Amino acid sequence: MKLFFALTIINIKMYFRNKQGIFWTLFFPGFIMIIFGFQSVFSVSENPQISVFISENPSNNSQQKLTEKEEILLNNISNDIKNILGIKTIYRLTNITKNQNYEEDSIIRVNISRDIINNTSLCEKISDSCKVVFTYDESFKKDSLTSKIIIEKNLQKIILENYPELGSNNATKYINSINYILNDEKSKNNYKNWIVPGIAAMAIMQTGIFSVGFTLVRLKRTGTLRRIKATPAGASHFLAAQIATRGIVILLQTYLLLLLGKVFLGADINISNFIFWVNITIISLIGGAVFIGLGLAISGKSRSEDTLAPVANLIVFPMMILSGIFFPVSSLPNWLSNFTQFFPLSFLANLMRSTTMDELQILSSGIQTIGLIVWFVIIFLIAIKLFEWE
Amino acid sequence: MNQSIVIVNNLSKKYNEVYAVNDISFKVNKGEIFGLLGPNGAGKTTTVEILEGLISPDSGEAIIDGIDAIKNTKKIRSIIGIQLQQNAFFENLNLYEIIDVYSKLYSSNNDPNIILEKVDLVSKKDASYNELSGGQKQRLAIGIALVNDPVVIFLDEPTTGLDPQARRNLWELINNLKGQGKTILLTTHYMEEAEELCDRVAIIENGKIIALNSPQKLISELISSGFKAQKKINEATLDDVFLNLTGKKLI
Numbered sequence: 001m002k003l004f005f006a007l008t009i010i011n012i013k014m015y016f017r018n019k020q021g022i023f024w025t026l027f028f029p030g031f032i033m034i035i036f037g038f039q040s041v042f043s044v045s046e047n048p049q050i051s052v053f054i055s056e057n058p059s060n061n062s063q064q065k066l067t068e069k070e071e072i073l074l075n076n077i078s079n080d081i082k083n084i085l086g087i088k089t090i091y092r093l094t095n096i097t098k099n100q101n102y103e104e105d106s107i108i109r110v111n112i113s114r115d116i117i118n119n120t121s122l123c124e125k126i127s128d129s130c131k132v133v134f135t136y137d138e139s140f141k142k143d144s145l146t147s148k149i150i151i152e153k154n155l156q157k158i159i160l161e162n163y164p165e166l167g168s169n170n171a172t173k174y175i176n177s178i179n180y181i182l183n184d185e186k187s188k189n190n191y192k193n194w195i196v197p198g199i200a201a202m203a204i205m206q207t208g209i210f211s212v213g214f215t216l217v218r219l220k221r222t223g224t225l226r227r228i229k230a231t232p233a234g235a236s237h238f239l240a241a242q243i244a245t246r247g248i249v250i251l252l253q254t255y256l257l258l259l260l261g262k263v264f265l266g267a268d269i270n271i272s273n274f275i276f277w278v279n280i281t282i283i284s285l286i287g288g289a290v291f292i293g294l295g296l297a298i299s300g301k302s303r304s305e306d307t308l309a310p311v312a313n314l315i316v317f318p319m320m321i322l323s324g325i326f327f328p329v330s331s332l333p334n335w336l337s338n339f340t341q342f343f344p345l346s347f348l349a350n351l352m353r354s355t356t357m358d359e360l361q362i363l364s365s366g367i368q369t370i371g372l373i374v375w376f377v378i379i380f381l382i383a384i385k386l387f388e389w390e
Numbered sequence: 391m392n393q394s395i396v397i398v399n400n401l402s403k404k405y406n407e408v409y410a411v412n413d414i415s416f417k418v419n420k421g422e423i424f425g426l427l428g429p430n431g432a433g434k435t436t437t438v439e440i441l442e443g444l445i446s447p448d449s450g451e452a453i454i455d456g457i458d459a460i461k462n463t464k465k466i467r468s469i470i471g472i473q474l475q476q477n478a479f480f481e482n483l484n485l486y487e488i489i490d491v492y493s494k495l496y497s498s499n500n501d502p503n504i505i506l507e508k509v510d511l512v513s514k515k516d517a518s519y520n521e522l523s524g525g526q527k528q529r530l531a532i533g534i535a536l537v538n539d540p541v542v543i544f545l546d547e548p549t550t551g552l553d554p555q556a557r558r559n560l561w562e563l564i565n566n567l568k569g570q571g572k573t574i575l576l577t578t579h580y581m582e583e584a585e586e587l588c589d590r591v592a593i594i595e596n597g598k599i600i601a602l603n604s605p606q607k608l609i610s611e612l613i614s615s616g617f618k619a620q621k622k623i624n625e626a627t628l629d630d631v632f633l634n635l636t637g638k639k640l641i
Contacts, residue, residue: 006494010487017482222478230444231495232468232538238495 003233007241008248015245021211025253029203030260036199036326037192037265050108050147052077054117069117073154080150108144109135110151117158193268196261197352198325200254204284205319205345207250208291209312213299215242217308220299220390229389243292250288254280258356269356279355286372287348293379294344300386319345344379347371393420395542395573396441401450402597403436410436411447412597418542418575423568425588426577433597434577435475438546441575442472455541468496471535471543475550477527479519485530486515489537496538509533509563525556529563536567543567545576549583554629555636561586 015021054070066074111133132155134148152175159171166174216239219225229235258280261267270276294315302308322332323345329337340346347368354365396418403411411433418424426434439445441452443463452459459466479488489502506512509529514522522530528548535543548564549557564587568574578584584591585605593601593608601608 003494003497007491010483010491013487014480014482219478223474223476224478224480226444227472227474227477227479227534228495230442230467230472230474231492232464232497233495234464 003237004240004244007238008244011241011245012248015211015249025203025207025211025249026256029199029206029253030257033195033199033257033261034264036195037261037267050081050110050143052110052112052151054112067117069158073112073117073158076154076157077151080154081147084146084150108147109133110147111135112151112155117155192261192265193356194328194353195326196258196265196267196269197356198349199261200257200284201287201323201345201349201352202320202325203253203257204250204287204348205291205294205316207246207253208288208293209295209298209316211249212242212246212292212295213302213308213312214305216296216299217302217305220302220388221304226390235389243296246292246295247285247288250292251281251284254284267356276355280352283348283351283355283369286369286376287344287351290344290348290372290376290379293376293383297379297383297386300383300388319343322346324349342371344372344375347375394418395420395455396424396575397451397453398437398441399451401437401440401447401452403433403440403445403447409433409597411440413450414594414597414599415450416592416599416602418573419589420573421568421571422589423564423574423576423587425584425591426575426594427579427581427584427588427591428577428594429579432594434579434594435546436597437594438544438575438577441466442470442544443467468538469541471532471538471540473528473531473535473543473545473548475546477531479530479534481518481520484516484518485511485522488519488530489534492534493537498538500537500539505533505536508536523556524552525559528552528556528560532560532563532567540572542573542575545574547577547579549578549580554632557583558633 052074054066054074113132132151134151156168156171156175159174160166160168163171216225219228225235225238228238255277258269259271262269262271298311298315299308302311318340320326322336322340323329323343324340325345329340329346332340351365351368351372354368394417396416398417399415401411401414402409414433414437416424426437428434436445440447441454441459443459443466447460454466455469457465457469480491483491485506486502489505493500493502503512503515506515509532511526511529511533514526519527519530532543532545532548535545545564549560552560561583564574564576576587588605590602590604591608592599603611
C-alpha cells in the first residue's frame with residue numbers, strides 16, 4: 001500500500017509534467033466547450049415540441065375546461081403545424097395552470113390569453129392582460145417563425161368569426177397589435193446547460209481511452225513496463241498507480257470543466273450545493289472506471305501507438321458524435337438512436353446532465369447508472385482477457 | 391575453490407518448435423565476469439531472461455545464490471541487478487527521481503545520489519532520460535541495476551550501439567564493479583569486449599554452448615590446434631587511432 005501511494009504520487013508528477021497530456025485532457029475540452037457554448041451551435045431540445053397554452057384569465061378562473069372555440073383553435077393550429085412542419089413536431093396543447101413544467105422541452109411556447117379567443121370586447125382589451133407570449137428556441141428559428149405565422153392566421157380567423165365586420169385587413173392589424181414577447185434567452189442557456197455536462201463526460205472518455213491506452217502502449221513499446229515487471233514489486237502496483245492517477249485527473253478535469261462552464265458560459269450549475277459535487281464525483285468515478293477499462297482493453301494487444309490509434313478512434317469518434325454530446329440523440333434517425341442510447345458515453349452524458357441540469361431523478365438515473373455498471377463489467381472482463389504486459 | 395553463485399543445468403526453451411536455448415549448462419563463480427558470447431539470435435538474451443525470471447524455461451534448472459530461480463522468481467528479482475537489452479525509463483522524471491522509483495520498487499533504502507556517483511552521473515542528476523547520450527543511458531540502466539545491492543548483475547549487451555569512447559567508458563565502469571566484488575554475467579557479440587572484460591566466456595550458437603573457458607585459454611587452445619591467423623595482427627587498430635584522436639575519456 002505504501003508502494004502504491006508512492007508510485008501514485010510519482011505518476012501524478014509525471015502526468016502534470018507532460019504538457020501534451022495536460023493540453024488534451026484539460027485545455028482542449030475546455031476550449032471546445034467554450035467555443036460551442038458561446039456559439040450555441042446546435043439545438044438542444046431532446047424532444048422538439050411546440051406547446052400552445054391557453055392562459056387563464058385572472059378574472060375568470062373558474063373555467064378549467066377548454067371552450068369550444070379554444071378547442072377549435074388548438075386543433076386547427078395543431079393540424080396546420082403538423083402538416084407544414086412534418087411529423088417531428090409534437091404538440092402539447094394544454095391549459096397552462098397545471099403544466100408549467102412542459103415548457104422546459106419546447107422549442108416554441110405560445111401562451112395565448114383566453115381573452116383574445118373568448119372575450120367579445122376584444123377590441124377594447126388589447127392590453128397587458130391580453131397578450132400572446134411567444135417564446136422560441138433560436139436554434140429552431142425557421143420552424144418557430146413558421147409556427148408563429150400559423151398561430152397568427154388561426155387567431156385572425158377567430159377574430160374574424162367574432163367580428164366579421166372588421167374585415168381581414170383590420171383583423172391582421174389587431175393581431176399585430178397583440179403583444180408578442182419573443183424570448184430566446186432561455187434556449188441559449190439551454191444549450192450551455194447541455195454542452196457543459198456533455199463535454200465533461202466526453203473529456204472523461206478521452207482521458208480514459210487516450211491517456212491510459214497510449215501511455216501504456218508507449219511504456220510497453222519502449223520496454224519500460226518490462227523493466228518494471230522485472231523488479232520484485234512487479235508491475236501490478238505500478239499499473240494500479242497509473243489507474244489511480246487517471247482517476248484523480250478525471251475528477252480534477254470534471255470539476256474544472258464544470259466550473260469553467262459556470263464561470264465563462266454562465267451555465268445553470270448549482271456549484272454551491274455540496275450534494276451536487278458528491279453526485280458529480282460518484283458519476284465521474286463510475287464513468288472513469290468504464291473508460292479507463294476501455295483504455296486498458298484496447299491497449300492490451302497493441303504493441304505500438306500506430307496500431308492503437310485506429311482502434312481508439314474507431315471507438316471514440318462514433319461515441320463523440322452519436323452519444324448526445326453536441327446535439328441531442330433525438331435528432332438522429334430512430335433506428336440509430338435506439339442503438340446509440342446504449343453507448344457508455346450516452347449513459348455517462350445523461351447522468352452528468354441530469355445532475356447538472358435538474359435534480360437527479362432516481363429512476364432514470366438509476367437505469368443510466370446500471371447501464372454504466374454493466375458496461376464496466378463487460379469492459380473489465382475484456383480488458384483482463386486482452387491485456388498483455390509485453 | 392571457486393564458489394558458484396549461478397548454476398544453470400540443462401536449460402531449454404523452445405519457441406514455435408525451434409530451440410532458442412538448447413540444453414545449456416554453466417556455472418558463474420563469485421566475483422567473476424562471465425560472458426555469454428555469440429551472434430544475434432544465438433540464445434544469449436533468452437538464457438539471461440530465464441535467469442531474471444522474465445521467461446520461464448521448458449526444462450532445466452537455474453539456481454542463483456542457492457535460490458531456485460525458476461520457481462522463486464520474486465525472491466530472485468530482489469537479489470539480482472538487471473540491465474535489459476532494451477532500456478527505457480520514465481520520460482517526465484529526472485535521473486534522481488527515476489532511481490528513487492526503482493529503489494521503491496526494490497524496497498531499497500539506497501540514496502539515489504550514491505547510485506548516481508557510482509555510475510558517474512551526478513552532474514546529470516536533474517536531467518531527464520531523453521537528454522542523456524547513449525552511453526549515459528546505459529550507465530543509468532546499470533545504476534538502476536545496483537539499487538538493491540545485488541549479488542549478481544546481469545548485463546544484456548551493455549555496449550551495443552555505443553561509440554568506442556562510450557564503450558571503453560562502460561568497460562571501465564564494469565571493471566570497477568568487479569573490483570568492488572560484484573559478480574557480473576554479461577552478454578555480448580563483441581569479441582574484443584569479451585576479451586577485455588570477461589574472466590570466462592561461454593560461446594553460444596543456435597542455443598547451445600559450443601565452448602566455455604577463459605578467453606586466453608580459448609585462444610591458446612586454438613593456436614595449439616595449429617591455427618594461424620590469416621593476417622598479421624596490426625600493432626594498432628583504427629579503433630585506437632580514433633580513440634587517440636578524440637581522447638579516451640568521455641567529457
